Structures are given as structure tokens and as C-alpha cells.
Amino acid sequence: MDDLYREQIIDHYKNPRMKGTLDPHDISYEDDNPLCGDRLRIDVRLGADGRVSEAAFSGQGCAISMASADLLTESIIGKSLEDVRAIGKAEILEMLGIELSPVRLKCALLSLKVLKAGAYGLAEVHDLD
Numbered sequence: 001m002d003d004l005y006r007e008q009i010i011d012h013y014k015n016p017r018m019k020g021t022l023d024p025h026d027i028s029y030e031d032d033n034p035l036c037g038d039r040l041r042i043d044v045r046l047g048a049d050g051r052v053s054e055a056a057f058s059g060q061g062c063a064i065s066m067a068s069a070d071l072l073t074e075s076i077i078g079k080s081l082e083d084v085r086a087i088g089k090a091e092i093l094e095m096l097g098i099e100l101s102p103v104r105l106k107c108a109l110l111s112l113k114v115l116k117a118g119a120y121g122l123a124e125v126h127d128l129d
């Protein structure tokens, strides 16, 4: 693993910028990684223009799942729901910047699964399982 990216992941894990919950929220969804049982919740608030004004994540997980959740929630501020729904695996992997084994890929994609389930209102997330 590239040292720079390793440091970025550890930094986001240890010093998350987006950790917390939002109450009230417009979107809130929670799910787990079936391989390990780690759970993640993502809350989103939308502004009057329909774009994401605030986002937060909470839960327990490994460094990769938590860093991924932090980077992802940070990245969606200002985006429309349509743009959020269009985020794919490639963007997550680009944010993390590392090669991942299939098991670690599930960790990295947990946040995307949760966010997209919330953004779609539960539908069409099976391609991430």
C-alpha cells in the first residue's frame, strides 16, 4: 500500500471530520457488512435547493470502512441526490487510493451501500453486495 494513502486512511479513521448523527434529517439509513457484522449509519440533510447541505456517519467498523465513510460523506456536500445516486465503486476506490482484496472491498463499499440505499429509498443496491 502506498504510504501516502495509508496515512490518509489512518488520519480519516482516527480524526473523522464527518462523524456524528443529524437529527432531524431528510435521509437516514443503516446497514451492515454481512461478512463481519460491522454497522454503519449515514444521515443526510438537504437544503432548499435539494442538494446535500449536511451529512454525517456513525457506527463501528474497521479503518477502511470508517475512512471510506468519512471521505464519502465529506464528498457529497453540495451534490444533488441525482449525483449522489450516480456515485460508483470507482469513486470510492479513487478516494481511498489503494488496491483492495475482495474482503477489504466490502469494507470500503459499506458506506456506498448505505448511502445509496438511503438516497434511493432502499432500492437497487444489490450490485454492491
Ligand code: FES
Residues within 6 Å of the ligand: 033, 036, 037, 038, 061, 062, 063, 064, 065, 106, 107, 110
Ligand atoms: Fe468490518 Fe471492515 S472488517 S467493515
